[in-house]
Amino acid sequence: xxILLKLFMVPAxxxxxxxxxxxxxxxxxxxxxxxxxxxxxxxxxIALENALRTLEEKTTxxxxxxxxxxxxxxxxxxxxxxxxxxxxxxxxxxxNGLLILCSEKGLHCRLxxxxxxxxxxxDGKAGDILRHQIRGKANPKKGTxxxxxxxxxxxxxxxxxxxxxxxxxxxxxxxxxAGPEALIGAFGLIVxxxxxxxxxxxxxxxxxxxxxxxxxxxxxxxxxxxxxxxFVMTVVGFLFGCLAAIIMSGVGSGGSFSDSSWSGGxxxxxxxxxxxSGGGGSFGGGGAND
Amino acid sequence: xxxxxxxxxxxxxxxxxxxxxxVFGGSYNGLVNKDESVKAAWSEVSNVANRRAExxxxxxxxxxxxxxxxxxVFKGVTEARAKATSxxxxxxxxxxxxxxxxxxxxxxxxxxxxxxxxxxxxxxxxNLKANESFLKLQDEVAGSTNRITVAxxxxxxxxxDYNQAIRGIPGVIVARLGGFQPxxxxxxxxxxxxxxxxxxxxxx
Numbered sequence: 001x002x003i004l005l006k007l008f009m010v011p012a013x014x015x016x017x018x019x020x021x022x023x024x025x026x027x028x029x030x031x032x033x034x035x036x037x038x039x040x041x042x043x044x045x046i047a048l049e050n051a052l053r054t055l056e057e058k059t060t061x062x063x064x065x066x067x068x069x070x071x072x073x074x075x076x077x078x079x080x081x082x083x084x085x086x087x088x089x090x091x092x093x094x095x096n097g098l099l100i101l102c103s104e105k106g107l108h109c110r111l112x113x114x115x116x117x118x119x120x121x122x123d124g125k126a127g128d129i130l131r132h133q134i135r136g137k138a139n140p141k142k143g144t145x146x147x148x149x150x151x152x153x154x155x156x157x158x159x160x161x162x163x164x165x166x167x168x169x170x171x172x173x174x175x176x177x178a179g180p181e182a183l184i185g186a187f188g189l190i191v192x193x194x195x196x197x198x199x200x201x202x203x204x205x206x207x208x209x210x211x212x213x214x215x216x217x218x219x220x221x222x223x224x225x226x227x228x229x230x231f232v233m234t235v236v237g238f239l240f241g242c243l244a245a246i247i248m249s250g251v252g253s254g255g256s257f258s259d260s261s262w263s264g265g266x267x268x269x270x271x272x273x274x275x276x277s278g279g280g281g282s283f284g285g286g287g288a289n290d
Numbered sequence: 291x292x293x294x295x296x297x298x299x300x301x302x303x304x305x306x307x308x309x310x311x312x313v314f315g316g317s318y319n320g321l322v323n324k325d326e327s328v329k330a331a332w333s334e335v336s337n338v339a340n341r342r343a344e345x346x347x348x349x350x351x352x353x354x355x356x357x358x359x360x361x362x363v364f365k366g367v368t369e370a371r372a373k374a375t376s377x378x379x380x381x382x383x384x385x386x387x388x389x390x391x392x393x394x395x396x397x398x399x400x401x402x403x404x405x406x407x408x409x410x411x412x413x414x415x416x417n418l419k420a421n422e423s424f425l426k427l428q429d430e431v432a433g434s435t436n437r438i439t440v441a442x443x444x445x446x447x448x449x450x451d452y453n454q455a456i457r458g459i460p461g462v463i464v465a466r467l468g469g470f471q472p473x474x475x476x477x478x479x480x481x482x483x484x485x486x487x488x489x490x491x492x493x494x
């Protein structure tokens with residue numbers, strides 16, 4: 001037991017040292033509202049999270065709020081950009097993410113607007129919301145600290161803008177185009193499945209698996225993925241090929257497969273606890289701060 | 291029938307050839323994609339710089355409405371803008387020339403400085419400082435400057451990514467065969483783009 005612990009200690013320490021080597025740490029994404037600077041009341045945090053979740057459900061736009069006690073020596077713009085690049089707020093392709101960031105007990109705030117929202121919320125509008133909705137109620141330089149009220153107003157105003165945009169254009173087609181990649185990918189998977197299945201049915205499951213592995217590796221190379229990605233794809237391809245071969249040969253011989261039960265159909269659990277994560281959206285540097 | 295199947299030598303060779311084809315084809319595609327990314331990234335830098343330049347006449351207009359005698363400041367901004375615009379003519383040359391990138395950056399930095407002085411004028415004119423048009427333009431200039439910073443950083447990151455790819459395996463072979471050259475870039479200091487912080491009482 002002792003030896004095992006010691007064996008793990010060294011690599012763990014190494015990892016910790018390497019991780020600590022980079023001074024800047026992006027705050028982890030723990031939810032839509034990360035009030036690490038304690039500006040909001042608990043009930044307000046919940047109310048805001050609900051409002052932001054509803055916004056995402058209705059329009060797919062992802063707004064997050066982050067308050068931090070300090071900027072770790074960074075300028076607020078570069079801090080904000082590092083956060084949104086790590087959190088990836090907004091949907092991939094639509095880029096409809098927005099971050100409201102406040103630091104040092106709300107002394108400095110920034111609205112970071114995703115590419116897809118820049119039309120509805122250009123820099124001047126972001127500045128407007130900052131000056132009126134936020135600073136109207138919470139301006140430490142002037143001695144006001146009603147952050148509950150300020151964030152409520154800001155979220156309400158921003159949400160209304162997004163709802164209005166969404167009502168005009170529900171598919172978000174005007175936002176940066178979401179590619180047809182998903183459709184092509186699905187089609188490709190079906191074709192690969194059938195082809196690999198035939199190969200495997202004729203030449204044996206193992207050959208089907210090898211073909212699948214080669215195909216996986218090939219796809220990873222076409223996409224110029226990392227070494228790890230190539231390895232993973234090879235393994236996945238192998239398993240996919242074996243599976244296809246088994247199913248196709250089962251179908252072909254019309255035999256023993258019919259009574260194996262493919263249980264499923266029920267959801268993957270997870271319920272409706274809000275496991276919030278970024279949708280892959282990107283940002284160009286638009287927004288406003290003070 | 292299926293049980294008698296044995297891999298003949300030609301099948302092995304074919305398999306290896308196909309695999310190599312996939313690997314090198316994939317690598318070539320990857321390099322092409324990265325090359326295009328770098329060009330697109332510098333194009334974006336050029337575009338956002340132009341957007342900033344377009345805001346300036348409007349800003350000068352608004353400020354002049356309140357502070358018409360600050361002529362040295364207006365002259366400074368106008369000249370800096372002209373200089374920056376003259377360098378930022380062609381996005382594709384920007385992508386291929388670190389010398390041009392340096393010139394571009396320095397011109398943009400000079401423009402940021404003179405913009406800082408222009409905005410600082412408002413410290414002495416409370417009515418200007420409260421003017422909604424002025425505030426909106428100030429936000430847009432700040433946003434545009436930030437966009438230039440972000441776009442430049444991404445262009446350089448893409449260049450680094452490309453350079454890494456043509457050094458690794460099998461990139462280094464494909465690069466030599468396909469004629470892919472490393473991308474040189476001028477990095478400069480990260481803070482270079484930000485306009486100087488406006489301090490009280492500072493005059494152009």
